Amino acid sequence: MQTDGRQESQNERADRNWNELLQELRVMQTGVQILTGFLLTLPFQSRFADLDRYQVVVYLALVVAAVIATALIVAPVSVHRALFRKQMKRSIVTLADRITRAALGALALVITGASLLVFDVVVGRTAGIVAGAAALVVMAVLWVLLPEILRRRS
Structure with a gap:
């Protein structure tokens, strides 16, 4: 078992x-x-009726x-509540870690889609696709690539 000195x-x-x-x-x-919250308010904006089918x-x-x-994001807390005092903390933490990773993906x-939609509505379709792709690349680098580089260096 790998130890961190604790x-x-x-x-x-x-x-x-x-x-x-x-x-x-x-x-x-x-x-x-x-x-x-931002997404749920959009249909109540007057400009929402102007969106095309793609948007x-x-x-x-x-x-x-x-x-x-x-x-x-709420699931780990629900799992913990359901299994509270069942001496399953390690299993709960492992499951919650996996669920949280899926939540990060969602x-x-x-974030990618919101960037795409806002740029598509404000500037145009090409700008929307570029903005969405750029947001996805930034998150992939910061959330996946950098931690993997650090993990391999240690």
């Missing part, structure tokens, strides 16, 4: 990992709440992705 039991490590994961979920939750489809896909991201799709 003198802690497996239960203490699981508790610490759970608390760290909860802090990460709080950060993600704020971003998803803001994006979902409406992108919008509806974003609402679905935002709902999925929200469900994934959040990346929402």
Whole structure:
């Protein structure tokens, strides 16, 4: 077992990992709440009626992705509640980690799609595609590539 120099039991490590994961979920939750709130207000704007079919489809896909991201971000807490006091903390932390990784993927799709939609509406289709692709590349570099580089260096 790889050690990081801490003198802690497996239960203490699981508790610490759970608390760290909860802090990460709080950060993600704020971003998803803001994006979902933004998306849910759009149909009530007068300009929404001017969207073309492509923009409406992108919008509806974003609402679905935002709902999925929200469900994934809340899921670890729900799992914890369902399994509270069942001596399953390590399993809960492992499952919550996997769910949180999926939530990051869903959040990346929402951010990408929101960038695409806003640029498409304001500037045009090509700008929307470029903005969405750029957002996806930035997140892939920051959220996937950089951590992988650090992991390999250690």
